[in-house]
Amino acid sequence: MDKRNIISNKSKIKILFLSAEVTPLAKVGGLGDVAGALSKALAKLGLDIRICLPFYGLIDQKKYPAKKIISQLTVPVGDTNEIIDVYQTNLPNTKIPIYLIKNNFFNPKKIYSGGRIMLDGKYTRQPDDLNRFAFFTLAALATAKKLNFQPGVVHANDWHTALAADFIKTLNQQNNFFAKTKTLYTIHNLANQGLTKGKNYMAEGVLNSDLVNTVSPTYAKEILTKEYGAGLEKILIKRKKQLSGILNGIDTDFFNPATDKFIKRHYSVRSLAAKSTNKTALQSQLGWPRNKNTALVGLVTRFVRQKGVDLITEKFSRLNCQFIFLGAGEKKYEDALLNLAKKYPRQFSVKIKFDERLAHEIYAASDIFLVPSRFEPCGLTQMIAMRYGSVPVVRLTGGLADTVNKKNGFTFKKFTASEFYKILSQALKIYYEKPKAWQQLKLSGLKQNFSWDKSAKQYLKLYRKPRRIDKIKNFC
Ligand code: ADP
Numbered sequence: 001m002d003k004r005n006i007i008s009n010k011s012k013i014k015i016l017f018l019s020a021e022v023t024p025l026a027k028v029g030g031l032g033d034v035a036g037a038l039s040k041a042l043a044k045l046g047l048d049i050r051i052c053l054p055f056y057g058l059i060d061q062k063k064y065p066a067k068k069i070i071s072q073l074t075v076p077v078g079d080t081n082e083i084i085d086v087y088q089t090n091l092p093n094t095k096i097p098i099y100l101i102k103n104n105f106f107n108p109k110k111i112y113s114g115g116r117i118m119l120d121g122k123y124t125r126q127p128d129d130l131n132r133f134a135f136f137t138l139a140a141l142a143t144a145k146k147l148n149f150q151p152g153v154v155h156a157n158d159w160h161t162a163l164a165a166d167f168i169k170t171l172n173q174q175n176n177f178f179a180k181t182k183t184l185y186t187i188h189n190l191a192n193q194g195l196t197k198g199k200n201y202m203a204e205g206v207l208n209s210d211l212v213n214t215v216s217p218t219y220a221k222e223i224l225t226k227e228y229g230a231g232l233e234k235i236l237i238k239r240k241k242q243l244s245g246i247l248n249g250i251d252t253d254f255f256n257p258a259t260d261k262f263i264k265r266h267y268s269v270r271s272l273a274a275k276s277t278n279k280t281a282l283q284s285q286l287g288w289p290r291n292k293n294t295a296l297v298g299l300v301t302r303f304v305r306q307k308g309v310d311l312i313t314e315k316f317s318r319l320n321c322q323f324i325f326l327g328a329g330e331k332k333y334e335d336a337l338l339n340l341a342k343k344y345p346r347q348f349s350v351k352i353k354f355d356e357r358l359a360h361e362i363y364a365a366s367d368i369f370l371v372p373s374r375f376e377p378c379g380l381t382q383m384i385a386m387r388y389g390s391v392p393v394v395r396l397t398g399g400l401a402d403t404v405n406k407k408n409g410f411t412f413k414k415f416t417a418s419e420f421y422k423i424l425s426q427a428l429k430i431y432y433e434k435p436k437a438w439q440q441l442k443l444s445g446l447k448q449n450f451s452w453d454k455s456a457k458q459y460l461k462l463y464r465k466p467r468r469i470d471k472i473k474n475f476c
Contacts, residue, residue, distance in 0.1 A: 013463050015042065015049040016144050016151040018137060018161035021111060022053050024092060025064055028111055029302065030248070030380055031158055031188050034215070036091060037251045041456035043096050047463075050149060052140035054132070055087060055100035057109040064089045066100055075142045077135060084139050086146075099147075101139045105132045130196050133160035138167055145177050153463045155184045159194030162205025169208065182467055185209035189377050190223055190230045191306060203235050210467045212236075213244045215378035216399030220245030228375055228398075246459060247402055248378040249452030255363070255384045262360035267389075269446050272439075275364065275389055282365035286349045288322060295321035295431050297424070298366030298390060300359045300381055303329030303352075308372035308395060309337065311420045317344045319421075321428055324366070325350045326358050363388040368427055372420050376400050382409070386445030391438070393427050395420075408445040 017039055021032030035051065042049050055066075066087035075082045087100040113129050137156070141164070144151060156164040165183040172178055185205040194201030206212050214220045222228035224237050236243060253259075257275070258268040265277035280290040301307045309325075310333060316323070317340070325337055325348070334352050341350040351358060363369070369385035371394040378399030382392040392409035394400040404411055412423040431438050 012046060012048050013153065013460075014149065014151045015047055015463065016140065016149065016154045017049055017051045017157075018140050018154065018164060019051065019053060019157045020133060020136075020160035022051055022091070022098060025059050025089075025098065026053060026056050026111055030215075030378070033251065033380065034188065034248055035157065037249060037452050038456060038459065039091060039096050040094055041249070041452035042459060043094060044453075045456055045460055047460070049096055050144075050151075051091065051096060051098045052136075052143065053098055053100055054106040054136050055102040056111055057107045058111070059100070064092070069099075070143065070146055073142060073146055075135070075139050077138060082135060082139070084142070086143050099140070099143050101136060101143065103135070103139065105135055129160075130194055130201070133194070134163050134201075137161045137164050140164075141167055141171060141178070150177065151181050153182045153184055154178075155186065155463075156205060156209065157186045158188045159192055159201040159205065162194060162201040164205075165208035165210070166204055182211070182463075182465075183209040184211045184213065184462055187212065187214040187223070187377070190214075190228070190232060191375075193230065193232070200232075203232055206232065206235050206239055211242045211244075211462055211465060212239050213246055213462060215246065215248045216402045217245035217247065218401045219375075219377045219398040222375070222398060244462070246455050246462075247399060248380065249455050250380055250383050250387065250450045252387070252451045255360075255387050257364055257388050260360055260364065262357045263364040264361075265364075267364075269443065272389055272442065272446070278361065278364040279367070282324065282361050283322070285361075286324065288346065288349075295367045295428055296365055297321050297323045297368045297370060298362040298385070299323070299325045299327070299370040300362055301327045301371070303327045303333035303337070305330070305333075306374055306376070307333075308374045308415065309333050311372045311415070311417045312337065312340070312370075313417045313421075314340065314343075315417070315421055316340075316424070317347055319425060319428060320432070321347075321368070323348045324362055326353070326355060326362055328352050328354055363390060366390040367431060368393055368424070370424070371395065371400055372415075373397060373400060374415060379403070383448075383450045386448060387450060389442045389446050391427065391431075391441045391445065393420075393424050403450075408441060408448065 019035040021027050023032035023036035039049050066089040069088045070086035073084050085102040089098050154164050168178045258266050263278055264281040265274050267274035276292040279296050280292050283290050303309055337350045341348040363384050369390040369392045371382045373395050376398035382394050385392050392404050394404045394411055396411040396413045410423050410427045412419040
């Protein structure tokens with residue numbers, strides 16, 4: 001056994017990890033990254049972790065070949081029965097099993113439904129996500145039972161699998177397979193709750209799970225307030241004693257300027273000057289003159305309300321810098337940014353798409369990185385930016401407040417365009433007028449450790465905590 005493992009085989013904790021996304025098999029955003037990277041870090045600690053994921057039609061079966069391990073398993077759902085097959089693949093480059101639950105519910109080529117989808121040449125309405133994910137959760141538990149995998153902890157994530165604790169209670173009334181199983185529920189984003197008439201999946205997860213956590217210490221406090229609680233603050237306050245915040249890490253192998261396969265020139269703390277080659281390369285690519293002295297300001301995000309891109313106004317064109325924005329999302333935010341690029345083409349470049357390569361190029365090329373979020377459970381982009389020596393300018397909220405400070409970046413509190421403008425102006429002033437201070441800012445970001453190792457140990461502590469003792473009355 002690996003010497004780094006801190007758990008002996010005897011006490012190996014068994015974890016059943018339920019997630020709607022797992023990178024690299026099926027990813028939409030941060031949830032997938034966390035599921036993939038946290039599982040790896042937990043396995044490194046010696047845990048027996050097994051992941052359950054729906055067998056979506058979009059999973060590339062050539063890249064991730066899977067073997068059928070269960071045929072035609074009956075899963076009782078209310079008064080009817082559904083049949084599933086279960087396939088197994090491993091998380092790439094690990095021995096962590098991923099159980100892929102196959103059922104017609106998950107055939108569509110999308111992870112989340114967005115109305116109608118094209119299937120076999122015809123438009124079909126995607127089955128309701130609420131039912132699909134409730135079924136997935138039930139099917140995952142049935143799979144564990146069939147495989148005789150008796151988990152010490154079922155770790156559910158976000159609203160999709162929030163009903164796990166509820167289902168376990170019901171299943172334990174039938175037999176005692178999960179009698180010793182604890183439940184941990186992780187909130188990755190309170191904004192999506194899985195709401196249906198008379199039921200809120202997120203609320204059920206918060207109320208019924210033994211322990212609850214979210215993805216940064218500051219967000220764990222913020223969600224107890226009306227401003228950030230998204231209507232669930234009262235429920236969350238009831239679980240305050242069992243609620244904690246564990247900061248996400250980033251995949252420091254995938255995001256590494258010294259080895260990154262997407263960028264023009266590699267660099268590290270010791271060869272930071274080489275970073276500017278990436279800037280001039282990107283300037284050329286965008287059709288701008290190459291000038292390594294001009295400050296390049298980057299932003300990579302989903303263009304949605306949460307991310308605060310509406311704080312970037314026309315006034316920003318007065319600043320002495322170039323802007324490169326990459327993202328996709330709601331049309332109104334896309335259009336507002338595209339208008340800036342149309343009006344000031346030599347200063348703003350806006351790319352509307354999901355593009356992993358360009359994202360890495362921006363992290364490597366930029367001097368400053370913007371994250372003006374309205375709220376931010378954790379946020380990965382500010383950490384990635386720092387790892388690439390790009391100095392973050394962020395709103396002081398959630399995980400941004402836990403990772404960015406005066407030593408490694410710039411923060412503003414009040415969510416207004418003028419505050420954001422003011423702090424970005426200050427950052428640019430230091431960039432142009434105080435090169436030594438700027439170098440220090442870059443270096444302190446670059447030297448930080450954003451790996452998952454520390455956070456995985458905190459999850460391990462939660463897994464080892466005893467079951468909840470207080471009895472919460474059902475709030476719904
Ligand atoms: P969220 O999970 O709310 O979308 P995070 O900051 O936690 O935000 O994670 C965003 C991740 O997705 C980062 O790895 C970021 O680089 C990546 N990303 C976001 N938008 C794009 C895009 N348009 N192209 C490539 N990568 C993107």
